[in-house]
Structures are given as structure tokens and as C-alpha cells.
Amino acid sequence: MxxxxxxxxxxxxLTVAMVVTFAFVVLRMSGDPxxxxxxxxxxxxAVEAFRAAWGLDRPLWVQYFNYFGAILSGDLGRSxxxxxxxxxxxxxxxxxxxxxxxxxxxxxxxxxxxxxxYAALHRNSWVDxxxxxxxxxxxxxxxxxxxxxxVLVFAVQLGWLPSGGQESWRHAILPVxxxxxxxxxxxxxxxxxxxxxxxxxxxxxxxxxxGVPWHAVVTNHxxxxxxxxxxxxIGFMMGSLIAGAVVVESVFSWPGVGRLLVVAVANRxxxxxxxxxxxxxxxxxxxxxxxDLLYGLLDPRLRNAPKRxxx
Amino acid sequence: MQCLTRRHALLAAAxxxxxxxxxxxxxxxxxxxxxxxxxxxxxxxxxxxxQSNVGFRLHGLYAEQLIGTxxxxxxxxxxxxxxxxxRPDAATLEFTLRDGVxxxxxxxxxxxxxxxxFAERLFGTQGASGAGQTTLLAxxxxxxxxxxxxxxxxxxxxxxxxxxxxxxxxxRFVNRTPDVTLEGRVAQSIGAILSREAFARxxxxxxxxxxPVGTGPYRIAEFRxxxxxxxxxxxxxWGGRPPARTLRFVEVPEVSGxxxxxxxxxxxxxxxxxxxxxxxxERNPRFEVLGSPINNIRMLSFxxxxxxxxxxxxxxxxxxxxxxxxxxxxLWAGRTLIPRGMxxxxxxQMYLPDWENPRFxxxxxxxxxREANYRGQPITYRLLNNYYANQVASAQIAVEMWRxxxxxVQIEMKENLSQVTAxxxxxxxxxxxxxxxxxxxxxGILRNLGPRTDAERNGExxxxxxxxxxxxxxxxxxxxxxxxxxxxxxxxxxxxDPCYVILHQAAAFTAKRxxxxxxxxxxxxMDFGPNNLRxxx
Numbered sequence: 001m002x003x004x005x006x007x008x009x010x011x012x013x014l015t016v017a018m019v020v021t022f023a024f025v026v027l028r029m030s031g032d033p034x035x036x037x038x039x040x041x042x043x044x045x046a047v048e049a050f051r052a053a054w055g056l057d058r059p060l061w062v063q064y065f066n067y068f069g070a071i072l073s074g075d076l077g078r079s080x081x082x083x084x085x086x087x088x089x090x091x092x093x094x095x096x097x098x099x100x101x102x103x104x105x106x107x108x109x110x111x112x113x114x115x116x117x118y119a120a121l122h123r124n125s126w127v128d129x130x131x132x133x134x135x136x137x138x139x140x141x142x143x144x145x146x147x148x149x150x151v152l153v154f155a156v157q158l159g160w161l162p163s164g165g166q167e168s169w170r171h172a173i174l175p176v177x178x179x180x181x182x183x184x185x186x187x188x189x190x191x192x193x194x195x196x197x198x199x200x201x202x203x204x205x206x207x208x209x210x211g212v213p214w215h216a217v218v219t220n221h222x223x224x225x226x227x228x229x230x231x232x233x234i235g236f237m238m239g240s241l242i243a244g245a246v247v248v249e250s251v252f253s254w255p256g257v258g259r260l261l262v263v264a265v266a267n268r269x270x271x272x273x274x275x276x277x278x279x280x281x282x283x284x285x286x287x288x289x290x291x292d293l294l295y296g297l298l299d300p301r302l303r304n305a306p307k308r309x310x311x
Numbered sequence: 312m313q314c315l316t317r318r319h320a321l322l323a324a325a326x327x328x329x330x331x332x333x334x335x336x337x338x339x340x341x342x343x344x345x346x347x348x349x350x351x352x353x354x355x356x357x358x359x360x361x362q363s364n365v366g367f368r369l370h371g372l373y374a375e376q377l378i379g380t381x382x383x384x385x386x387x388x389x390x391x392x393x394x395x396x397x398r399p400d401a402a403t404l405e406f407t408l409r410d411g412v413x414x415x416x417x418x419x420x421x422x423x424x425x426x427x428x429f430a431e432r433l434f435g436t437q438g439a440s441g442a443g444q445t446t447l448l449a450x451x452x453x454x455x456x457x458x459x460x461x462x463x464x465x466x467x468x469x470x471x472x473x474x475x476x477x478x479x480x481x482x483r484f485v486n487r488t489p490d491v492t493l494e495g496r497v498a499q500s501i502g503a504i505l506s507r508e509a510f511a512r513x514x515x516x517x518x519x520x521x522x523p524v525g526t527g528p529y530r531i532a533e534f535r536x537x538x539x540x541x542x543x544x545x546x547x548x549w550g551g552r553p554p555a556r557t558l559r560f561v562e563v564p565e566v567s568g569x570x571x572x573x574x575x576x577x578x579x580x581x582x583x584x585x586x587x588x589x590x591x592x593e594r595n596p597r598f599e600v601l602g603s604p605i606n607n608i609r610m611l612s613f614x615x616x617x618x619x620x621x622x623x624x625x626x627x628x629x630x631x632x633x634x635x636x637x638x639x640x641x642l643w644a645g646r647t648l649i650p651r652g653m654x655x656x657x658x659x660q661m662y663l664p665d666w667e668n669p670r671f672x673x674x675x676x677x678x679x680x681r682e683a684n685y686r687g688q689p690i691t692y693r694l695l696n697n698y699y700a701n702q703v704a705s706a707q708i709a710v711e712m713w714r715x716x717x718x719x720v721q722i723e724m725k726e727n728l729s730q731v732t733a734x735x736x737x738x739x740x741x742x743x744x745x746x747x748x749x750x751x752x753x754x755g756i757l758r759n760l761g762p763r764t765d766a767e768r769n770g771e772x773x774x775x776x777x778x779x780x781x782x783x784x785x786x787x788x789x790x791x792x793x794x795x796x797x798x799x800x801x802x803x804x805x806x807x808d809p810c811y812v813i814l815h816q817a818a819a820f821t822a823k824r825x826x827x828x829x830x831x832x833x834x835x836x837m838d839f840g841p842n843n844l845r846x847x848x
Binding site: 030031032035036037038039042043044045046047048049050052053081082083084089148151152155156159162163164165166250251252253255259260263266267268 | 352353354355362363457458459460461462463465466517521535536537538539561562563564565567568571572574575576577726727728729730732758763764765768
């Protein structure tokens with residue numbers, strides 16, 4: 001187990017280092033933070049002074065090694081935009097983002113999995129077709145279109161909910177629904193496919209032939225076996241908890257990590273972008289670890305596979 | 312000691328049921344919510360740190376200058392925190408300060424605050440002259456302004472030697488050289504008068520920069536970056552009681568979000584409305600869109616180091632191929648103006664009313680191209696995705712107008728300004744604008760062209776005669792000679808060796824509830840002061 005975790009963490013560290021390097025090079029080669037942050041109206045002297053103050057006038061490789069060295073010593077840098085620590089800026093935004101993405105994740109699971117199971121168990125019925133139509137629509141409609149549609153109906157026409165902002169729990173409803181519906185559609189499709197595949201397996205027929213009640217066949221045999229692909233998808237969704245709401249946060253003016261990322265990339269505020277990337281990478285790695293551990297719990301064959309291999 | 316009796320208790324209970332002049336009941340002024348695309352680029356409100364459109368919108372609400380600018384009329388200079396000013400000589404300006412002006416922290420403004428505002432606040436320990444400060448305000452140690460702030464300050468006040476507090480109500484500005492534009496420079500937002508004691512109390516320059524303490528009708532109460540800025544009424548305001556209790560600026564990046572929020576009643580104002588949304592908003596009888604041309608001129612600029620554009624005749628042909636009125640009518644619904652060259656009427660004595668843009672004349676454009684033996688060599692137009700309103704549509708129309716006379720201009724989309732101005736092969740045409748921050752060519756054309764400007768630094772356009780003329784204009788004090796020098800500069804930059812072609816004045820549009828009486832300014836500034844806001848009960 002320790003070796004497994006060590007290898008995983010080393011791989012993750014390498015991935016993060018590559019992401020950080022790639023982002024540094026791309027961001028720095030594609031725009032001058034001084035000019036972007038100071039704006040088009042800033043006098044050249046001010047832009048030059050800004051460059052010198054932040055070391056942007058040094059060779060790129062010097063900037064890179066300085067930056068990477070600072071990261072290794074735990075210093076994620078300061079925002080060039082407002083002078084504060086990047087980690088502080090990002091940390092301030094995480095609760096707002098989680099206030100959307102966690103309820104949305106619950107909604108995806110609560111709607112998507114039962115809908116997928118029900119559709120699979122009633123294959124080719126009108127319910128199955130309805131679930132799939134809704135799922136395909138939810139899957140294909142971009143979140144910004146769905147968000148605007150919900151705003152038009154529930155904020156502008158009916159006046160029931162606010163159109164954006166973050167002042168109360170009511171402000172979170174439309175963005176959570178926008179995020180949740182799309183994800184629920186994805187989960188419903190995957191769950192249905194997984195269930196259909198499992199329901200066609202010989203051991204399901206055997207269990208039925210032995211007289212096991214159908215609900216017990218589904219609960220004890222079909223669901224655990226169909227859970228593996230579903231858990232994989234949920235793992236991906238957990239990985240996007242931090243930065244998975246970029247578009248929705250922009251549409252609903254929600255001041256989370258996604259909005260911060262958009263602004264930071266536009267301003268080439270390197271420290272903030274890198275800090276968010278590190279956080280996203282760490283979340284992904286953690287989510288993947290959890291998923292790997294869950295595989296073992298759900299499927300004894302996977303749990304015992306390493307032992308057998310060693311034997 | 313008086314004992315509490317049953318009678319006292321009953322009286323107290325009865326009193327509790329009577330109407331009380333609570334703060335909420337006494338203050339019936341509205342809380343207004345204003346949706347904007349961006350609150351602040353730098354997350355700071357100190358004017359020198361936020362010299363941008365979004366900064367100019369807010370500065371006047373919380374900070375004021377000795378000389379004000381009447382943005383509701385023609386950007387005339389009017390008394391501000393000074394009631395009068397005089398010129399003892401061409402290099403000196405003396406102000407009489409207004410009585411009874413109080414900062415948001417309750418202190419009365421004095422000449423010391425003015426001196427501070429033009430010393431350590433802008434220039435740090437270097438002082439205005441760069442020779443160092445002899446005395447520094449106690450508590451300001453370690454509060455050196457960021458380098459870019461000092462650079463902006465030096466650029467704005469290049470000749471300023473010192474600011475003296477003559478007495479409690481008199482301040483003297485001493486310049487190293489004569490400068491007829493000193494009044495205009497003092498009137499800029501960077502010249503705000505801020506509380507020196509509040510500066511001394513601040514933890515750092517940046518902390519101070521997030522909530523500077525000024526004298527404006529509203530004070531900064533809360534700022535959440537990229538989310539909202541809350542301004543509360545400053546009831547000690549010298550100009551009268553502010554008509555709104557609270558102004559809440561909320562950041563809504565999407566146009567649709569701002570318009571939807573207005574329709575749903577969440578916002579009272581929605582700013583940064585593109586022209587194509589005006590009809591959408593005004594279809595609803597409860598709302599209207601206000602706005603007009605502002606003190607910003609949009610243009611297309613040329614890189615004369617481009618191998619094709621090095622020939623003056625080709626640039627001249629490009630200036631004759633643009634039909635500005637078509638752009639104004641189709642993209643701006645006729646709601647903006649075409650300025651007479653790089654100047655505005657607010658230039659006053661310096662305005663040249665007889666100056667004409669190169670006329671729209673396709674035949675002349677074709678003739679110039681034939682003369683230059685132009686054979687369709689491509690000219691690159693580096694374009695941003697609507698950094699300016701209508702930028703992409705405007706570019707596409709311009710390219711077609713150029714194509715109609717035989718020019719082969721090709722659009723190349725870029726993501727940011729530094730990609731547009733990068734000194735790499737292919738740089739040819741780009742969009743540009745100039746905000747005249749006060750009424751003089753020094754604050755307009757000379758911010759973009761001439762010595763120490765981006766055009767010179769980037770190598771896009773350098774003209775020795777223009778530079779000499781610009782230097783002479785800056786030093787000249789005789790108005791007639793200044794006008795002559797300005798005319799010559801326009802001749803060079805717009806006709807003989809074209810650097811740009813004027814498109815139109817920029818315009819800013821704000822959607823609002825019809826029942827709110829409010830006028831839009833002829834600049835980026837939004838005025839919610841006592842004379843420009845009334846909300847129906």
C-alpha cells in the first residue's frame with residue numbers, strides 16, 4: 001500500500017511540475033503582465049517600473065528558476081495585480097466555489113444515479129426514452145446556455161430567484177442547478193450503460209434462475225458490479241470541485257476560484273494561476289486516490305489482485 | 312439614585328411602542344445597486360494605481376481635486392476643493408482652499424493635506440523633484456508607493472518642484488518650468504486630495520490604496536475583489552447631503568447578466584451597455600439607456616516600420632478609404648460623434664474648429680495606391696476581441712472599405728495588448744484610443760505620440776519634426792503660438808506622415824430605471840452627487 005501511494009504521489013508531483021512549467025512558459029510567452037495589468041492608458045515609464053519591480057525584465061529562464069525555487073520552498077508568490085499572497089487570494093475564494101460545486105455534486109449523484117438505474121431496469125419503456133432524451137439534452141446543452149435560460153425564466157420572467165451574485169443561499173440555487181443538471185445527465189447515461197451491461201451477464205441470469213428475488217438480484221449483484229464506472233465518473237467530478245465552475249461562475253457573477261482563474265489568466269497574474277493549478281492538480285490526485293481505494297472496496301477481485309500477483 | 316418603579320417600567324414599555332427616530336427610519340435615502348463589467352483592474356482605488364476606464368468611473372465619488380471637472384457639461388474646469396486659484400507667474404499656481412471640507416474620517420482638510428497629497432503619497436521619499444524629501448510625515452515610513460505609482464506621478468507632473476503650504480488655507484504649486492497646463496494636471500484624478508493622517512494610520516501603501524480616505528460624497532465602506540464595492544454616504548460632504556444612502560457596485564462580467572439583473576429588479580443601473588443592446592433595454596418601458604460621446608477618441612494606428620506602410624502614400628490611401636459616418640450610423644446607432652482630428656471641443660482655446668479629417672474619397676485612395684505602385688501586398692491588422700466596444704465589427708467594416716479601394720488588409724486575432732504591439736514581423740495596423748484627461752493637446756495627442764510615448768518606444772511611429780513641435784508646445788505659454796504648433800502636429804500626424812486614422816469618439820452607455828432622475832456624464836465618470844440624482848418615492 002505504501003509503495004502504491006508513494007508511486008502515485010511521485011507521479012502526481014511530476015505531473016504538477018510539468019503543468020506548472022507548461023503554464024509558466026505559455027503565459028509568459030503569450031503576454032506581458034506589466035502591460036496587461038497596467039492597462040492601455042498607462043505611460044511607458046509606469047509599465048517599465050512595474051516590470052522592474054516584479055523582475056519581468058530579467059531573462060525568462062532566470063524568472064522560471066526563481067519562480068520554481070520559490071515554489072519548492074513553499075512560497076507560491078504574490079499576485080502582481082494586488083500585491084497580496086496568491087495562496088491567500090485563492091483560499092478566500094474556495095468556500096464560495098465549494099458552496100456551488102458540493103451541492104451540485106450531491107445533485108448530480110442524487111438525480112443521475114437513480115435515473116440511470118431506473119432507465120436500465122425499464123429498458124425501451126417510455127420512462128427510459130424520456131430519461132435518455134433529458135440526459136442527452138442536459139449533456140449537450142452548454143452550461144452558459146442553460147444558465148442564461150434559467151435566469152430568463154426564474155429571475156427575469158417569474159422573478160422568483162436572483163439572477164446572479166452571492167448574497168444569500170437563494171443566489172446559489174440557479175448556479176447549482178445549472179451545474180447539477182449537466183452532471184446528472186452524464187451520470188444517468190453512464191449508470192444506465194453500466195447497469196445494462198451488468199444485467200446481461202450470466203451471473204445475473206443464474207441468480208434469477210435460482211429464484212433470488214429480482215430486487216435482491218439488482219441490489220446485491222447488479223448495483224455493486226455496475227458501480228465501478230459510475231465511481232470513476234464521480235471521481236472525475238470530485239476532481240473538478242475547485243475549478244469546475246469557471247463558466248457558471250462567470251454567468252452568475254459568482255466570486256469563486258473559477259472567476260479568479262479567468263481574471264488571473266487574462267491579467268497574466270502568474271502566481272495566482274499557478275496556485276490554482278496546483279490546487280486543482282492536488283484535488284485531482286486526491287480524487288483519483290479515493291477512487292482507486294473505492295475500486296478495491298467495491299470489487300474484491302481488484303482488492304486481491306496485488307496479492308495474487310505477488311504470490 | 313433613582314429607584315426603578317412599576318410606573319417607570321410602564322412608561323418605558325409605552326415609550327418602546329412609540330415610533331423612534333431610528334437610523335433606518337430617519338434615513339429614507341435609497342440604496343442603489345449599479346452593475347458594472349469590472350470594478351477595479353488593480354484591486355486598488357488610489358487613482359495613480361488605477362488609471363483606467365473603470366477607475367475614472369469611480370474616482371470622483373470618493374476623492375476630489377482642488378480643481379474639479381464638470382463632466383456633465385463640456386468637461387470645463389470648475390472650483391473643487393479650492394475656491395480660487397491665481398498665477399503669480401507662469402511657473403507658479405496658488406490656491407485658496409475651500410472652508411469646511413471634511414474628510415471621510417471627520418478631519419477638516421488643510422493645506423498640509425494638499426502638500427502631502429502631492430508629496431509622499433505620490434512620490435514617496437524621492438519627493439516630486441526626485442531630490443528626496445526633507446521631511447516625511449510621521450507614520451509614513453515604509454509606505455513607499457509602488458514603482459509604477461511614482462512613474463505615473465512623474466509623468467503627470469513632470470515639472471513639479473514642490474507644493475508649499477503657505478498657510479492653513481493657501482497652497483502654492485511651484486513648477487521648474489512654465490506650464491500653462493498645470494491647472495489641467497491638478498484637475499486630474501491622480502491629483503485627489505487625501506487625508507494625510509489616514510495615510511499615517513494605514514499599515515502599508517497597498518492597504519491604503521485599497522481604501523483611500525478622501526472628501527468625496529461617498530466613502531469606501533467595503534470592497535470584495537471582483538465582487539462588489541460598497542460606498543456609503545459621507546454626510547459631512549461640503550457639497551450637500553448625498554442623495555443615496557449607499558451605492559453598491561456589483562461586478563457582472565457578462566452583458567446579459569447586467570441586462571437581466573436590471574430587468575429582474577436587482578440592479579438600478581447597468582453600465583457598459585454595448586450599442587446593440589440599447590434597443591433591447593428600451594423595449595421595456597421601465598428602463599432607458601443614457602449615454603453620449605465621451606472624452607475618448609477611437610482610431611486605427613499604423614506602424615510605419617511595416618515594409619508596406621513605410622510608403623506614406625499607402626497610409627494616406629488608408630485614411631481616405633474609411634467612411635466614418637457609416638461606422639457611426641451602423642454600429643453606434645448614430646449616438647456618437649466624429650471629432651475634427653485628434654482634439655475635442657473641451658480643448659477650449661486650443662480647439663481648432665476649422666480642422667478637417669482626411670475626407671472619405673475612394674478615388675483619391677486609389678490614385679495614391681497607383682502612384683505608390685501598390686500590388687496587393689498583405690497588410691496585417693492585429694485585432695483584439697472587442698477590447699473596445701464594437702471593435703471586431705468595426706475592423707471587419709474597415710477591412711472591407713480598404714478592400715473596396717484595392718488594399719489587402721488581413722485581420723489577425725490576438726489575445727492581449729502586448730501581443731498586438733509586439734515588435735515582430737507583420738505588425739501593421741491596430742486599434743487605439745486616446746482619453747483626453749483634460750482639455751489640452753498635452754493631455755490628448757501627446758499621451759500617444761511624441762517623446763517618451765509607447766509609439767516611440769515600440770518604434771511604430773517616430774517623426775523628428777513632430778517630436779520637436781511637441782516639445783515646443785509643452786514649453787510654450789503663448790496661446791496663439793500653441794495653437795499654431797498644435798495645428799502643425801495634426802498636419803504631420805494626420806496628413807503628411809499619417810500615424811493614425813480617426814474613427815469616432817467613444818461613447819459610454821448606461822441603462823437605468825426611468826424613475827431615477829440622473830444624467831450621464833460626458834466622460835467615464837459617474838456622478839451620484841447631490842446635484843445629479845433624485846429617486847422618486
